[in-house]
Every structure is written in structure tokens, then in C-alpha cells.
Amino acid sequence: MLFTYQKSNTKKLMMTQTNSPRRSGPARFRPRVGNKRPAQKRGGYSGGARHNEPRNERINEYVSKGENTLKIIPLGGQEEVGRNMTIFEYGKDIVILDMGVQFPEEDMPGIDYIIPNISYLQGKEKNIRGVIFSHGHLDHIGAAPILLDKLNYPPIVGRDLTICLVKKRLEDYAKNSAKKLHVIPVKSTEDKIKLGNFNISFFDIEHSIMDAVGVILQTPSATVIHPGDWTMDKDPISGKFLSYDHLSYLPSPKVLMLESLGAVDNRPSHTTEKEMYANLERLISEATGKVIIGTFSSQIRRVGHILEYARSIGKKVALDGFSMKMNVEIAKELGYIKADKETLITVNDLHKYPENKIIIVCTGAQGEGNAVLSRIITGDHRFIKVRKQDTVIFSSSVIPGNERTIQRLKDNLYRQCDNVIHSDIMDVHTSGHCNAQNIKEMIKQVKPDFFLPTYANHYMLKESAKLAVEAGMHKANIFVLDNGSVLEFSSQGEPKLHDKKAPSSYVFVDGLGVGDIGQVVLRDRQAMAQDGMFVVIITLDSQTGQVRNSPDIISRGFIYMRESKDLLYQVRQKVKDIVHHSTGNKGHIDEEYIKDQVRDKIGQFLYTRTERRPMVLPVLIEV
Numbered sequence: 001m002l003f004t005y006q007k008s009n010t011k012k013l014m015m016t017q018t019n020s021p022r023r024s025g026p027a028r029f030r031p032r033v034g035n036k037r038p039a040q041k042r043g044g045y046s047g048g049a050r051h052n053e054p055r056n057e058r059i060n061e062y063v064s065k066g067e068n069t070l071k072i073i074p075l076g077g078q079e080e081v082g083r084n085m086t087i088f089e090y091g092k093d094i095v096i097l098d099m100g101v102q103f104p105e106e107d108m109p110g111i112d113y114i115i116p117n118i119s120y121l122q123g124k125e126k127n128i129r130g131v132i133f134s135h136g137h138l139d140h141i142g143a144a145p146i147l148l149d150k151l152n153y154p155p156i157v158g159r160d161l162t163i164c165l166v167k168k169r170l171e172d173y174a175k176n177s178a179k180k181l182h183v184i185p186v187k188s189t190e191d192k193i194k195l196g197n198f199n200i201s202f203f204d205i206e207h208s209i210m211d212a213v214g215v216i217l218q219t220p221s222a223t224v225i226h227p228g229d230w231t232m233d234k235d236p237i238s239g240k241f242l243s244y245d246h247l248s249y250l251p252s253p254k255v256l257m258l259e260s261l262g263a264v265d266n267r268p269s270h271t272t273e274k275e276m277y278a279n280l281e282r283l284i285s286e287a288t289g290k291v292i293i294g295t296f297s298s299q300i301r302r303v304g305h306i307l308e309y310a311r312s313i314g315k316k317v318a319l320d321g322f323s324m325k326m327n328v329e330i331a332k333e334l335g336y337i338k339a340d341k342e343t344l345i346t347v348n349d350l351h352k353y354p355e356n357k358i359i360i361v362c363t364g365a366q367g368e369g370n371a372v373l374s375r376i377i378t379g380d381h382r383f384i385k386v387r388k389q390d391t392v393i394f395s396s397s398v399i400p401g402n403e404r405t406i407q408r409l410k411d412n413l414y415r416q417c418d419n420v421i422h423s424d425i426m427d428v429h430t431s432g433h434c435n436a437q438n439i440k441e442m443i444k445q446v447k448p449d450f451f452l453p454t455y456a457n458h459y460m461l462k463e464s465a466k467l468a469v470e471a472g473m474h475k476a477n478i479f480v481l482d483n484g485s486v487l488e489f490s491s492q493g494e495p496k497l498h499d500k501k502a503p504s505s506y507v508f509v510d511g512l513g514v515g516d517i518g519q520v521v522l523r524d525r526q527a528m529a530q531d532g533m534f535v536v537i538i539t540l541d542s543q544t545g546q547v548r549n550s551p552d553i554i555s556r557g558f559i560y561m562r563e564s565k566d567l568l569y570q571v572r573q574k575v576k577d578i579v580h581h582s583t584g585n586k587g588h589i590d591e592e593y594i595k596d597q598v599r600d601k602i603g604q605f606l607y608t609r610t611e612r613r614p615m616v617l618p619v620l621i622e623v
């Protein structure tokens, strides 16, 4: 048992008590380790039940709907960074938060990205009341074009920039698809939206993209508080310090779902945006050659800041990279970025200006093969060449898995340029994410009854859970979920973690194919990448079942054929033997059986001779 309940007359109590002295929420809920808070004045939140408000109306509304429960089902983002998507289901109402992509790992050759598995929603499409997007980063909106289409375009909810980025992504994926969107815009964090039985409200958070917003999903069973991606910047650009105290006044039980990427970041304080900008400004103003800044295209605010600074000192800025230009264009239209024609120039016009007046902001700081920064460094860019006196700044963190690529890129760059700056040398990047200290601070301010760390790798979630304990929470009130876990809050506010999980296996996107690449295809690719492939083409006489001519062999990535004549000779002999034994004297040809035999026996033979396991592909031709 996690809680003590007032078992008897719960409902009666709820129905009759109108001027409850209780702090919030119905009397039914009393967490084992509560955050004792004396009755105090309530914050500006109007979505919750207030002390002096008649409660009957609200309660009747809930009770008449029957004993409903809230299910929280993360489909992704619990075991990795990316693919963020969570289902909230209350009775027949479903609300979804975020639809992100995950970028492939090194052992997933050829995969473009991975999207959440939405099998759980099949047959429930009509119950989806809305999809809320917390902000416009790809790990939160990237899967929207595919998933919204599959789910028959439920209403989408988000702030302006986020919605614009979602629309743009839809249009890029399928022309005119954005027309099918039904948008519920969030014009201010004061807005309140009703999606079925969910009362949705919002709160300000700090993150590295404009219009990022925290989301509150209030149901009769529990109140979920989800900041999306967040940081606690002690010295934010806006000058205002964000406090989350007001969230502690929300009705209990309060469930805090907290992005916990920074749980393993134990630095006492991280570089503030202000310090980061000061560093960038100094580098730009002192540069004697041109300045090339590689960053994420999603760092719209940073690009905006560079544009404004450039204008103030009379330098020109050229943007390069499709997504970079697109994002800045959208932000300009919304008025989030000021960029006059004098300052913002095109790369084609760079030659018209002295080198020390030029700033190039481009994508590709992760070493992506054909991205702009890589092309500049490898000398493949049409307009931009690196010179010794230039300043090249990597203003981004390294995405795990890209370390070696970036090191190679840096080696190449250091040969060409004397001024290469990256985060190891100077703080020219802030992550936009919290650190360990922030997580504890957030918990102390929000005073949640339950804590669900989210949006990070499993080990980070576990570390975040430890921080929650340090911040005073009881272990029993913390749930580290997996992808597909189903955590249900009863109408009494009691949590239950189900044994059975919702499907959450990878859905790979490769080129135009969505989900058509499964684990089998991927294993094949891994095998081919490891040891190559070995094709055996056998021509069979359909009358006798015997091998005609000598089998043809094609090998790729396995052995060099010309130097392996002996081995190939033996393989051909072996193939003939295998076929002979497989068809026997009857001459009956069972194609599948012969293929299996060749695959297994030749595979074994090659392994004993080479200790490699190429993919063996037998091809039978009957003549």
C-alpha cells in the first residue's frame, strides 16, 4: 500500500463537502509522504478547485462520467533521447503530448530516423481529443507528418512558432498536408483548453527555442505537470527569473513528469546564455578573418542574437543549410527575429564583402556528411573556403554517438585554420537543459505527490529518481517507466503500474518507407556491414536436378576474389555436393530446401576458413 485512504464514504464526502478546508483536490487523496503545506493563499491558477468555490458542479461532472482512471503511457523518450511521445488516456478521452523522432544509432545502417510506435492507438483514433506540442524541436515534433496522418489529423495544440514548424514539416513531407490540420493555437500561457475530460493549461519555462511551453493536464484522477524540455537559467536573456512555485497549488495528486537529461550534469552551475553570448560576441568582434559558426538549425534564438549583434557592429551574416534558413524565415515572419536586408545576405553575395565583415551561420556541427560545415571543411562548398585567419566556432553540444565523426572533422579543420573554437575551449554553447541541481530545485518548488522522470536514457531517469529522493520525495512515489509502460491513476488517485506494456518497438523510417524496415532487415544490414555478402548463383537442370556448369559467385565486402581462388574453387565443389545430396537421385527439386542447405553449409564452411560470417545468398535458376 502506498497510501492511507479514507475508504468509507469517499464519494459521499466528495459530493457534499462544498467548503472544504482541504488544501486542494478531493479528500480521497493523502500521499504517504506529503509536502506539508499550511492552508495558504492560492496562486493565480484558475483551473483547479479553489477553497471557496462550490465544488459540486465540478465533482458532479466527474462522477456522472463514472469511475474513470487516468492512464499515462509513454510511447518513447523513456529509454533514449528523442522519440518523445506520451499518451494520456482518461475514460474515452485521449490527449497526446509531443510526437518526436529519434536519430538512428551507429548499429542502424541506412535508417533515417525512428518514430514512436502507435499500435496502442489503433482503433482509438476517434478518442484522440488533441495533440499538444511542447516546443518545436525535432525530438518533439519530427514524427508529426507521419503520425498525424495515420491518426486522421486530430486537433493540434501549441504556440505560434511550434505550430509553424509543425506545418512546415508537414508540407516538406507531403505537399498540402498542412491544410488538413485543425489548429488550437495557444496565444498565451494564460489560455485554458478543454479536451474532453482534460483541462489543459500552460506555464512558462526556459528552453533554447522560443515558444517552448510547460503543460498541465488536469483530470479528476490526477494532475500531470509536464514542462517539456526545460532549464533553470539563473540569468536568462529575458531578465526574468522563472519560479515554479505556483504549480504547487494545483490539485492533488500532482504528477510531475520531468525531462531529466541533465540528471547526470553535476556541475554546480552551467554557463548562462548571457555568458555564452558574451563569448560569441567577443570572438566575432575580434575576428580578423571571416567567422563561421556551426550550430543546430533549431537554435533560432541564438541565430537571432548573432544577427542583432552583427548589425550593431556592421558585419554581414549569411545563413546556410536548408533547415537553418527555413527556421529563421519562420521566426522572422512571426517577428521573433529582426533581420534587415543590410545585415542578412546570401552566400552567393559573400564575395562582395571584405572577409573580416562576414559571419556565416550554418548547420552541420555534428559532422553530418553532406551538411554545410562538413562541405566547407572538406573543400566541397561552392562559395565558402576556410582560410588560416578565419574563426570557426562549433556552437553545439555533441550528440552522443557522433563523437568520432566530429573529432575527424576537427582534425581536418585544425590543419586549415588557426582559430577553431569549441565547447572544450570556451563556452560557446548552452544546452537549454536542466542540471542535477535544477531538478532538485524544481521538485522542491512544485512539491509533486508523484515523480516520473522522462525524456532521457534509462540511466539518466534513475539518476533523476535519486535526486528526487534527495529532494525529500518518498521512493514509493517515484516511477521510472519504460517505453510502453502503463501507469494508471484510479479515481481515488491511487497509482498502479501495469505488468503489460503497450507496443513500443522501433518504427524505422528509411527514405519513403515507414515501418517497412523491421529488425530482420536491420540485422541483414548489420551482417552485411560486418562481413559483407556472398552470392552463390546455381544453374539447375530441371530434368535431372543436377548443377549445370560451375556455380557463379559474387562477393562484396567479404574477400578479395582474385586472391581467394582456392577458397572459391572449394566453395563451388561444395555447392555441387550439397545440391546433389539435396535432390538425391530422384531429380525432384525443392528450391527452398536447397537454398537453406547451401546457406547453412556454405556459411559454416566460410566461417571455418575465414572466421567471418558474410550473408550467404543462394540464387537458383532452373533451365
Ligand SMILES: [Zn+2]
Pocket (backbone or CB within 6 Å): 135, 137, 207, 229
Ligand atoms: Zn528541446
